[in-house]
Amino acid sequence: TVFLGIESSCDETAAAIVARDVDGRGEILADVVLSQLEEHAAFGGVVPEIAARAHVEAMDRLIAEALARSGVALEDLDGIAATVGPGLIGGLIVGAMSGKAIAYASGKPFYGVNHLEGHALTARLTDGVSFPFLMLLVSGGHTQIVLVRGVGQYERWGTTIDDALGEAFDKTAKLLGLGYPGGPQVEEAAKTGDAKRIPLPRPMKGETRLDFSFSGLKTAVRQAAQGMAPLEDQDVADLCAAFQLAVAETLRDRVGRSLARFKAEGLAADQRPALVVAGGVAANSAIRAMLTSLCDRQGFAFVAPPFKLCTDNAVMIAWAGLEREAAGFPADGLDAAVRSRWPLDAKASALIGSGK
Ligand code: ATP
Ligand code: MG
Numbered sequence: 022t023v024f025l026g027i028e029s030s031c032d033e034t035a036a037a038i039v040a041r042d043v044d045g046r047g048e049i050l051a052d053v054v055l056s057q058l059e060e061h062a063a064f065g066g067v068v069p070e071i072a073a074r075a076h077v078e079a080m081d082r083l084i085a086e087a088l089a090r091s092g093v094a095l096e097d098l099d100g101i102a103a104t105v106g107p108g109l110i111g112g113l114i115v116g117a118m119s120g121k122a123i124a125y126a127s128g129k130p131f132y133g134v135n136h137l138e139g140h141a142l143t144a145r146l147t148d149g150v151s152f153p154f155l156m157l158l159v160s161g162g163h164t165q166i167v168l169v170r171g172v173g174q175y176e177r178w179g180t181t182i183d184d185a186l187g188e189a190f191d192k193t194a195k196l197l198g199l200g201y202p203g204g205p206q207v208e209e210a211a212k213t214g215d216a217k218r219i220p221l222p223r224p225m226k227g228e229t230r231l232d233f234s235f236s237g238l239k240t241a242v243r244q245a246a247q248g249m250a251p252l253e254d255q256d257v258a259d260l261c262a263a264f265q266l267a268v269a270e271t272l273r274d275r276v277g278r279s280l281a282r283f284k285a286e287g288l289a290a291d292q293r294p295a296l297v298v299a300g301g302v303a304a305n306s307a308i309r310a311m312l313t314s315l316c317d318r319q320g321f322a323f324v325a326p327p328f329k330l331c332t333d334n335a336v337m338i339a340w341a342g343l344e345r346e347a348a349g350f351p352a353d354g355l356d357a358a359v360r361s362r363w364p365l366d367a368k369a370s371a372l373i374g375s376g377k
């Protein structure tokens with residue numbers, strides 16, 4: 022079974038061709054991603070109108086390129102999957118309309134995929150992870166802990182009540198004058214910093230609910246920076262190191278509690294449960310090292326897909342479509358709506374659907 026995947030929910034335009042065999046093994050036949058990083062850099066964040074225009078300009082070319090690279094002809098596709106939410110509505114419309122148009126013209130089924138479901142199922146393609154598993158998604162727009170029980174069966178255990186973690190990295194970098202996006206720069210600067218010099222809070226640490234909060238941490242960095250002005254390079258390095266340590270220790274608390282709760286649910290005796298990470302922040306080596314040792318201690322397998330598949334891509338969208346088809350979910354109609362908000366779990370979705 023071969024699917025075309027299309028992604029355009031934020032600042033990456035992407036198309037991919039992915040195959041799945043009867044045993045559930047996947048193969049990536051083409052993976053094309055165009056990042057709009059430079060278009061948005063001057064503004065220090067993603068500008069929705071600029072993003073939508075850039076998706077329009079690139080989409081047809083990227084889809085044609087993915088098909089050409091894979092050597093798969095349009096008529097040999099078994100389905101088309103496009104992200105229909107959550108994300109920036111202009112970009113979502115571009116990707117969804119492109120996918121629907123191709124589905125209509127070729128007579129192939131169309132699957133409208135939840136972007137978060139794409140992130141959630143990627144580790145099954147890359148590492149053959151079996152259900153159930155726990156996912157930590159830490160990106161520019163999301164910070165969530167999700168228990169993945171099966172295709173279409175997701176329980177969101179925790180989410181951020183304010184900033185996403187990537188957003189906190191980016192805002193911290195900005196206030197320290199480190200450029201956009203800030204995650205990699207903060208990590209680099211932290212290498213030469215003293216993490217113990219500046220005390221910072223550990224937001225939500227010790228709370229039994231599994232949510233996150235990062236805006237207070239960012240504010241604490243700002244106040245510390247103001248107290249130290251004018252900032253020398255060493256001050257910036259120390260602030261970055263302190264911020265990164267606070268983030269890592271906060272994650273250790275939140276994820277550690279989640280792993281314990283997962284185990285308490287009762288697992289098959291022969292099962293070594295997995296923690297799967299996704300999102301751009303998963304590139305951070307301090308965070309990775311912390312998660313690795315946490316998993317070792319608690320008896321979990323730590324699974325981190327290659328960085329290229331942790332950040333936004335269309336491989337995960339094609340794969341989510343393939344998984345849905347294999348699990349017997351019906352295709353979506355060409356009238357499938359795009360949604361800027363679309364939580365993964367049914368309970369939260371129902372609340373949005375009823376207008377609350
Ligand atoms: P979403 O996937 O939620 O729609 P997004 O496109 O912003 O949003 P990603 O592309 O997955 O998310 O990740 C980008 C984020 O990852 C940015 O906030 C960036 O600063 C952060 N990031 C990248 N590398 C690192 C790093 N080494 N350390 C910390 N953060 C990082
Ligand atoms: Mg992105």
Ligand code: FE
Nearest residue numbers: 136160332333
């Ligand atoms: Fe994403």
